Amino acid sequence: MDDDRLSAEPLSRAIGSRYLQYALSTIMHRALPDARDGLKPVHRRILYAMRELRLGSTGGFRKSAKISGDVMGNYHPHGDAAIYDAMARLAQDFVIRYPLVDGQGNFGNIDGDNPAASRYTEARMTAMAEALMQGLDENAVDFRDNYDGTLQEPEVLPATVPNLLANGASGIAVGMATNIPPHNLDELVGACLHLIKTPDARDETLLNYVPGPDFPTGGTIVEPRENIAEAYRTGRGAFRLRARWETEDLGRGQWQIVVTEIPHQVQKSKLIEKLAELIQTKKVPILADVRDESADDIRIILEPRSKNVDPDVLMGTLFRQSDLETRFSLNMNVLIDGRTPKVCSLKEVLRAFLDHRREVLLRRAQHRLEKIDHRLEVLEGFLIAFLNLDRVIDIIRYDEAPKPALMREDWGRSFVRATSEADYATPPPGDGELTEVQAEAILNMRLRSLRRLEEMELIRERDALMEERADLEDLLSDEALQWGRIADELRDVRARFGAKTPGGARRTGFAEAGETPDVPIEAMIEREPITVVCSRMGWIRAMKGHIDLSSDLKFRDGDEGRFVFHTETTDKLLILGSQGRVYTLPAANLPGGRGLGEPVRLMVDLPNEAEIVDLFVYRPGGKRLLASSSGDGFIVPEDEMLAQTRTGKQVLNVRGDVVAKVCVPLADGDDEVAVVGENRKLLVFPIAELPEMARGKGVRLQKYKDGGLSDARSFRLSDGLSWLDPAGRTRTEADLTEWAGKRASAGRMAPRGFPRDNRFT
Missing domain, CATH: 3.90.199.10 (Topoisomerase II, domain 5)
Incomplete structure (x- = not known):
C-alpha cells in the first residue's frame, strides 16, 4: 500500500463527501437557474x-x-x-x-x-x-x-431583460427543485421601474404591475388574488390554470363548445385522448363527442349530449376530470450570485436582476473609461507629433532607434496643447516626454494622416472624448444617475419587446373559478334582507336586516358613508368605475356588518386610479342613463351591465381625462332628460333622442364652451322637474319651456334656487 493515490478513510465518509460534491455540481451546474440572467x-x-x-x-x-x-x-x-x-x-x-x-x-x-x-x-x-x-x-x-x-x-x-421571470425555468436537483412560470415582460419592466423608484416597495404593491404568470399558450388563471400574493411573497405556491373556451351557436338551438387555448405544458394529443376516454367510460354522460380541428391555432370541439345541457355545467365537470384545468406549482428556487441556492420572493428576484444590471453598468462604464483614457493618451501623442512634425520626421528618418529617441525627447518646451482649432495656449501636463504607447502610435501613423485637416479631426475627437469621460465619471460617482440609466435601458427593452410589439401583449387572462353547480347558485342562497353600506374610500359591508338608512354608522378615521341602501342576499350589485367599467358583486359575498367592512378593490379588479361612480342593485329588465364628464351618454339595459368575471365589463368608453360621471335609473313613464353642466346651464330634451346601447361612447347630451357635465336625470314631464334646494326642501319646476331644447344644445341658466353644487339630489 505504498501508492500515494491510495488513502484510508471510513467508507461512509468517502461516499458522503463524494455524493455531496455530486449534489453541489448538480445544483449549481445543471438544475437551478441563475437569478441574474435566468x-x-x-x-x-x-x-x-x-x-x-x-x-x-x-x-x-x-x-x-x-x-x-x-x-x-x-x-x-x-x-x-x-x-x-x-x-x-x-x-x-x-x-x-x-x-x-x-x-x-x-x-x-x-x-x-x-x-x-x-x-x-x-x-x-x-x-x-x-x-x-x-x-x-x-x-x-x-x-x-x-x-x-x-x-x-x-x-x-x-442580461438587459429580466429573463428568469420572463421565460421561467424548471429543474430537479439533489434534494431541491425549481419551477418558475413565465411572465409578461412589459409587466416585469413596470415592476422593475417601480422598484427603482421605490426600493422598499411591498410585495403586494408589485402585484399591481405583475398580477400573475403569462403563459405562452394563454389560458385563464382562476387562482384567487390573495393566493397569488402569498405565492409571490413566499416564493412557493400554485396557480390554477384553465383552458379558454366559448360557446358556438350552430343554429336551430344547437351549439357546441370550442376550446381555443389549453393550459401550459399540456400536450394537446394527450388531452384529447383523455376526453375521449371520459366519453367511452361514460364518466361525463352529458358530453357526446370531441374533435380536434386545430391548424396553426387551437380548436378543440366539444359536443354536448343534448342542446338542453348547460355549457357551464359541462365545462365545470370537464375541468374537474381532465387537464382542461391544471395546477402549475411555483417554487422560486434560484442561485443568488451564481452560488447560493435560495427560495426567493418576487421582489428578491427582481432585486437580484436590478443589482446585476447596476454591476454590469458600472463595469461597462469603467471599461469605456479605460478605452477613452488609452485613446486620449494616443491623441496627445498625435498632437505632439503634428505640432513638432519636422523634429519627429527627423528622428524617424535618421535615428537608428526612433522609438527610444522619441521617448527621450523633451517636447514640453515647444509644445502647447490646442484647445480649439485656432487657439493653442494651455501648456500640457507632465514633463513633456512621450509614453511608450504614444511613441508606438506615432511610428505606426500613416503618411496620409500628416495633413492639417487630420489635425483638426484629432482635436475634435479629443474634445468629444473628454466630454464623454466627464459624463462617465459623473455616472460612476452618482448612484442616482446609475439607476436613471438602468431605468432608461429598461424602457428601451419595453419599447423593443413590450406589450405594444408583436407577441408582447398578455396572453393569459384572469377570472374567478366560478364552478357552476347543477342548480343556479341563487337557489342555494338563503334569501334574507340586508343593508349594504359602502364608504367613500370603498370599504363595503352588509348588515343584517333593513336598518334605518338615516341611523349613525361607524367608519374608519377620515372616512365617511357614501352608499347605504336595502337589498337581499340573492341580489347582485353593480359597481360603475370612473373608467367606465362595470363590476358585478353578489350581495351574498359581502363581508358581515360586525366590522368596518373590506375594500371593494379586493373583491373586484378595480384599478387604484379609478373611483367608484355608483353602486346599485341590479334590476332584471331595468335601464340606466350613463354619461361621461364630457357630456356624452346613452341608455343601457342593466342586463348588459352584468359582468361574469372580477375584471368587470367595459360599458362606457372614455379616453384621456374624461371619466364616467352619471349613472341614474330610468323609471317607467320617464319621457324627458334634464342635464346641467358645470357652467350651471340647464337643458331639457325628450328621452327618445337618446339611443339604447350595450356599450359605447354615446351621443352628445349637452354642448359646453368650457367645463363639462355636472349631473343628469330622467323624469316625467307631467310631474315637472324636482330638486333639493339649499335648505333641503324639494322644489318642483312645472313649466320647463324656457329650458327645453334639442339634444346637444347649450341650454340656459338654471332657475333661481337651484343647488350651488349643480346637482339634482
Whole structure:
C-alpha cells in the first residue's frame, strides 16, 4: 500500500463527501437557474456558442448539428442529444414565452411530437437572446476557463431583460427543485421601474404591475388574488390554470363548445385522448363527442349530449376530470450570485436582476473609461507629433532607434496643447516626454494622416472624448444617475419587446373559478334582507336586516358613508368605475356588518386610479342613463351591465381625462332628460333622442364652451322637474319651456334656487 493515490478513510465518509460534491455540481451546474440572467449553464453555453458563430437575429441560419457540436466540443462536455433538446426548447414558442432561438424546420409541436434530427434543422439567435448578451465585449461580466482550459466562457450573461421571470425555468436537483412560470415582460419592466423608484416597495404593491404568470399558450388563471400574493411573497405556491373556451351557436338551438387555448405544458394529443376516454367510460354522460380541428391555432370541439345541457355545467365537470384545468406549482428556487441556492420572493428576484444590471453598468462604464483614457493618451501623442512634425520626421528618418529617441525627447518646451482649432495656449501636463504607447502610435501613423485637416479631426475627437469621460465619471460617482440609466435601458427593452410589439401583449387572462353547480347558485342562497353600506374610500359591508338608512354608522378615521341602501342576499350589485367599467358583486359575498367592512378593490379588479361612480342593485329588465364628464351618454339595459368575471365589463368608453360621471335609473313613464353642466346651464330634451346601447361612447347630451357635465336625470314631464334646494326642501319646476331644447344644445341658466353644487339630489 505504498501508492500515494491510495488513502484510508471510513467508507461512509468517502461516499458522503463524494455524493455531496455530486449534489453541489448538480445544483449549481445543471438544475437551478441563475437569478441574474435566468439561464442554466447549458442554455448560457448554447447562446454563447451561437454568438461565437455570428448567428445574429438578422443573419443567416446554421445547421443545428453544427451548433450543438460546437457547444459540446468547446463548452459543455455532455451528450449532443441533451444539448440539442435544450436548444430546441429555447425555440418552441408554445413552451417558452419569449423564444431565444429562431428555429427553421421541425422543432416539435404542442401535440408532443419531438423535433426533427439536428442534421435537418437550422437555427439562429433571436433579438431577445442578443439583448441578453449586450455588453459582453465590454468587460460586463467575469469569464472563466472552459472544461479543458483552452477557451473562456462567461460565468453569467449581462442580461438587459429580466429573463428568469420572463421565460421561467424548471429543474430537479439533489434534494431541491425549481419551477418558475413565465411572465409578461412589459409587466416585469413596470415592476422593475417601480422598484427603482421605490426600493422598499411591498410585495403586494408589485402585484399591481405583475398580477400573475403569462403563459405562452394563454389560458385563464382562476387562482384567487390573495393566493397569488402569498405565492409571490413566499416564493412557493400554485396557480390554477384553465383552458379558454366559448360557446358556438350552430343554429336551430344547437351549439357546441370550442376550446381555443389549453393550459401550459399540456400536450394537446394527450388531452384529447383523455376526453375521449371520459366519453367511452361514460364518466361525463352529458358530453357526446370531441374533435380536434386545430391548424396553426387551437380548436378543440366539444359536443354536448343534448342542446338542453348547460355549457357551464359541462365545462365545470370537464375541468374537474381532465387537464382542461391544471395546477402549475411555483417554487422560486434560484442561485443568488451564481452560488447560493435560495427560495426567493418576487421582489428578491427582481432585486437580484436590478443589482446585476447596476454591476454590469458600472463595469461597462469603467471599461469605456479605460478605452477613452488609452485613446486620449494616443491623441496627445498625435498632437505632439503634428505640432513638432519636422523634429519627429527627423528622428524617424535618421535615428537608428526612433522609438527610444522619441521617448527621450523633451517636447514640453515647444509644445502647447490646442484647445480649439485656432487657439493653442494651455501648456500640457507632465514633463513633456512621450509614453511608450504614444511613441508606438506615432511610428505606426500613416503618411496620409500628416495633413492639417487630420489635425483638426484629432482635436475634435479629443474634445468629444473628454466630454464623454466627464459624463462617465459623473455616472460612476452618482448612484442616482446609475439607476436613471438602468431605468432608461429598461424602457428601451419595453419599447423593443413590450406589450405594444408583436407577441408582447398578455396572453393569459384572469377570472374567478366560478364552478357552476347543477342548480343556479341563487337557489342555494338563503334569501334574507340586508343593508349594504359602502364608504367613500370603498370599504363595503352588509348588515343584517333593513336598518334605518338615516341611523349613525361607524367608519374608519377620515372616512365617511357614501352608499347605504336595502337589498337581499340573492341580489347582485353593480359597481360603475370612473373608467367606465362595470363590476358585478353578489350581495351574498359581502363581508358581515360586525366590522368596518373590506375594500371593494379586493373583491373586484378595480384599478387604484379609478373611483367608484355608483353602486346599485341590479334590476332584471331595468335601464340606466350613463354619461361621461364630457357630456356624452346613452341608455343601457342593466342586463348588459352584468359582468361574469372580477375584471368587470367595459360599458362606457372614455379616453384621456374624461371619466364616467352619471349613472341614474330610468323609471317607467320617464319621457324627458334634464342635464346641467358645470357652467350651471340647464337643458331639457325628450328621452327618445337618446339611443339604447350595450356599450359605447354615446351621443352628445349637452354642448359646453368650457367645463363639462355636472349631473343628469330622467323624469316625467307631467310631474315637472324636482330638486333639493339649499335648505333641503324639494322644489318642483312645472313649466320647463324656457329650458327645453334639442339634444346637444347649450341650454340656459338654471332657475333661481337651484343647488350651488349643480346637482339634482
